[in-house]
Structures are given as C-alpha cells and as structure tokens.
C-alpha cells in the first residue's frame with residue numbers, strides 16, 4: 001500500500017511513522033508538510049491512502065478533502081483524517097466532506113492505525129463503486145446511447161434552465177430544431193444498421209460546425225436540437241444553421257455506399273418569440289415544418305419578420321459575392337469642411353452599390369460583407385480607388401486635401417493591410433499623411449496583439465488614425481490613450497437639434513472638451529443645420545461633415561462643386 005502522510009507537525013509525523021514502522025502492508029510512506037504540497041503530490045502520484053492532519057495553516061484538512069473529492073474519480077485515494085481533538089462534530093464533518101475514517105492523534109497505536117487504514121480503503125472502494133454506478137445511471141438518463149449526445153430529457157431540462165437564467169441576463173437564446181431530409185428513404189433502402197451509422201456521421205459533422213458552447217442533442221429518430229445562448233444578433237444563429245446545412249451538402253460514405261442527407265432547420269428565439277420552453281419548442285417545430293415544405297436544405301425562422309430579415313441578408317450575401325468579382329461598386333465622397341473658412345480640407349470615401357436590385361445601403365451591406373469576410377476584397381478595392389482619387393485631386397487642385405477611408409475590424413485582422421497601403425501610396429505617389437484611416441471603437445475593442453501592432457505600424461507609416469462613430473459605443477478613454485489616435489469623429493446621433501436638448505448638449509460639450517485636452521482633432525459628423533454648425537464653432541470643433549454642407553457625391557461632382565478654382 002502506498003501511503004501519503006500530510007501533517008505540518010514534525011512530532012505528530014514521527015508518531016505516525018513509528019506506528020507504521022513494522023507494518024508489512026505499507027510498501028511506501030511519503031510525507032509532506034502542508035495541504036498544498038499534498039494536493040501536488042496526489043496530482044503527480046497515486047496513493048492508496050492519505051493520512052491527513054485536520055489542523056494545518058492556510059489550507060486545512062477538510063478543505064483539502066473537498067478539493068480532492070471534486071476531482072475526477074473522486075481523487076482516487078482513501079482518506080483517514082487525524083486530529084488532536086476528539087470532537088464528534090468535527091469527526092462528522094470530516095466524513096461528510098469525503099474522508100473515510102477519523103482518528104484522534106492521542107489514540108494512535110500501530111494496531112489502531114492499521115485498522116483505520118484498512119477500513120478507510122474498503123469504504124472508499126465501496127463508495128467508488130456507488131459513484132461509478134451513479135455516473136452510469138446519469139449517463140443513461142441524459143445521453144443518447146447511439147450518438148453520445150444529450151437526449152431529449154436532458155435537453156428539455158437544460159432549455160428550461162437557460163430560459164429562466166436569461167430573464168436576468170437579457171440576451172437572446174436560439175432554439176434550432178433539425179430534421180434530416182429523406183432519412184426514412186435511406187433507412188428503408190439500406191436497413192436500420194446503416195441508418196444508425198448515418199445518424200452517427202451526421203452528429204459528428206454537425207458537431208464540427210459548433211463552437212462547443214452550444215448544447216447539441218438528439219431528440220429521437222432523425223431529429224436533433226441545438227441550443228445557443230448568449231446571442232447578440234439573430235444573425236449569429238443563422239450562421240450556425242448555414243454552416244450545418246452546408247456541411248451536410250457533401251455526400252457521406254458509409255460501408256461503401258455514398259448517401260446524401262440534407263437537413264431542414266427551424267429556428268425560434270427567446271425572448272423574442274416565446275417566454276417558455278414549451279412555447280419556444282413549439283414555434284421552432286412550426287418553423288422546421290415550414291423549412292421542410294420549402295424543400296431540402298432549408299432554414300426557416302418562426303417569425304415572418306425574422307424570416308424576411310434572413311432572406312434579405314441571404315440575397316444580399318449572394319449578390320455581394322458577384323458584385324465583388326465584377327467590382328460593381330462606386331465610391332462617393334463627402335467633404336470635410338473647416339468651420340471658420342468654410343473651405344474643404346478633405347473628403348471621406350463612402351462606398352455605394354448602385355447596380356444592385358436590392359437598394360442596399362452601406363449600413364446594411366457592410367456588416368454582411370464583414371460577417372462573410374467579403375469585406376477583405378471590398379476593402380482593398382476601396383483603398384485603391386480612394387488613394388487613386390486623392391492622388392488625382394492633389395495633382396490637379398490642392399496638395400493638402402486629405403482622404404478618409406473606413407477600415408473595418410475584419411481588415412485589421414489582415415497582416416497584409418500594411419503592405420497594401422504602402423504599395424498603393426507608392427503606386428499613386430501619395431503621402432501617408434494625406435490618408436485618414438477610420439476605425440470604429442468595436443474594431444479596437446477586439447484588439448489582439450497582431451491588430452494592435454498593425455495599428456502602430458500604420459501610425460509609424462504616417463497615416464492619420466481616426467476613431468469613428470465616437471459616442472455611440474463605449475467611448476472609453478482607454479482607446480484614446482492606448483492607441484495612436486489623432487482624430488475623433490463625433491457621431492451624428494450626438495448633435496442636438498436645438499438648445500432644448502440639454503443632455504445632448506452637455507454630452508457634446510463634455511466629449512469635445514475631453515478630446516481637446518488630450519490633444520485630439522475633432523470632426524463633427526452629421527451636421528445638418530445652422531444651429532449645429534454654430535454650436536460646433538462655439539465648442540471649438542473646427543472640422544465638420546454633414547448634409548448642411550454636402551452629402552456624399554461622385555468624384556466629378558465633388559471636383560466641380562468643391563475643388564475647381
């Protein structure tokens with residue numbers, strides 16, 4: 001028997017060792033002086049029995065027992081607790097925490113300790129058996145035996161818990177019900193054994209589409225369910241469903257047969273569609289039947305509005321893909337005006353998608369382009385167009401004009417952004433200082449080391465960096481201080497329409513004061529009225545952008561109206 005003795009008292013350790021000296025069943029006795037060392041010892045080594053002192057500094061014996069019993073397989077070791085006091089209550093709490101026996105130090109003799117060790121070992125073996133069968137029963141109760149996924153019972157319970165938790169957390173929960181298309185045919189044609197194998201394969205493929213924080217269950221037959229919690233946008237559920245549908249489009253090989261098995265997905269959202277688990281399930285089911293009716297490989301939302309939103313996003317995504325290939329975009333330019341001189345100091349490039357039948361504005365299609373990474377190609381096109389244009393204008397009209405270009409968070413994830421910009425500046429002979437790169441706060445929030453480095457490199461290159469939509473996100477000062485930002489663009493929603501909007505007024509005043517104290521340039525966006533123009537002037541915001549001066553226009557109109565002498 002391998003024994004670990006954990007006691008901080010040297011004399012007590014000596015007593016124990018003496019009692020075990022002539023014990024033939026003890027093959028090894030290791031001693032450590034604290035619970036921390038004890039925990040480390042059992043991590044690296046296996047012991048049959050632990051002789052554990054109750055009273056130790058920092059972590060006491062009971063805490064160590066609790067920690068051990070929380071480990072897989074209950075920590076694998078029987079425990080005899082030793083204490084100087086023979087307090088019954090203490091003895092009981094040691095046993096309750098998971099020790100198998102309790103012995104007072106004053107009564108330690110060779111025989112008593114031997115008996116205690118044997119008893120503890122036996123008891124632990126019994127407890128372990130009980131624990132194993134408990135685990136087995138739980139597994140049977142909660143798992144689907146074919147796929148190893150959660151079963152219907154477990155899923156329904158988890159759904160209820162998630163919904164009741166969400167009352168507090170206020171995020172979205174998506175329930176996806178999945179039903180395989182024409183599974184019955186495969187079962188009937190090739191037999192049940194093949195059907196079972198197919199279900200296993202399908203479960204595996206779907207699992208690969210999940211991030212791991214979703215609950216994935218087989219409800220029975222060819223029906224599966226996925227629970228996604230903590231969703232910010234409805235679209236996040238769409239993405240998962242689409243990945244699943246796509247992953248099942250590839251044929252599956254089973255025992256030399258190639259089968260294809262599509263899937264129909266119905267989605268309902270809490271709290272949007274339903275308050276209770278039962279209702280939510282019913283609605284997801286209805287959505288799933290609608291998806292089935294539409295044919296194979298479809299996904300349907302329960303709510304019409306959601307379905308429409310999904311269909312529109314889907315159309316946009318499809319058409320964007322070909323627009324990217326054909327470079328079917330245009331750049332418009334909106335003047336940035338100096339408030340005192342009323343002269344143009346630069347422009348912001350804003351993308352347009354004129355030939356799309358969907359009449360989609362950038363506010364709609366840019367987020368979709370970001371989700372689908374189409375923004376990488378679009379962004380490159382924008383950079384080239386804009387830099388070419390500023391080169392042309394600087395040569396013809398005014399060397400000091402600046403060009404502001406919106407850069408999305410996704411682009412910041414691309415190391416090639418720096419070299420692309422360098423290359424274009426060279427190609428069109430434009431100085432980096434004429435380029436303003438606009439980032440939103442959310443882009444800076446997801447800062448990983450690479451994008452942080454990229455931002456610093458862009459700064460070193462000499463580009464000006466602007467924080468876009470300031471005042472709509474978190475407006476955290478830390479971005480302004482941590483990044484080499486030169487300009488903040490006050491979001492249009494912050495500008496008050498008249499002097500009665502006291503709160504707006506004070507926010508703008510505050511932000512303007514704050515930005516100027518840390519030496520930042522401020523551009524006010526969305527200036528639509530004389531009042532707003534005067535307000536900015538009064539607050540020493542010297543650069544303005546907005547319909548009051550001009551909307552975004554094609555290059556030749558900008559040249560005609562703003563640049564020609």
Ligand code: C2E
Nearest residue numbers: 350351362363366382406407408526527528546547548552
């Ligand atoms: P943004 O960067 O905040 O651009 C300003 C938006 O406000 C533009 O909308 C502009 O047309 C609009 N605007 C300008 N003056 C006024 C005004 O006085 N009143 C009002 N109500 N609106 C005004 P737009 O062009 O529809 O672009 C929307 C957003 O799409 C942009 O917001 C930007 O986030 C994104 N975007 C546009 N072009 C690009 C691009 O080339 N790349 C990337 N990544 N994003 C772009």
Ligand code: CA
Nearest residue numbers: 348406438468
């Ligand atoms: Ca912008």
Ligand code: CA
Nearest residue numbers: 468469489525
């Ligand atoms: Ca903006």
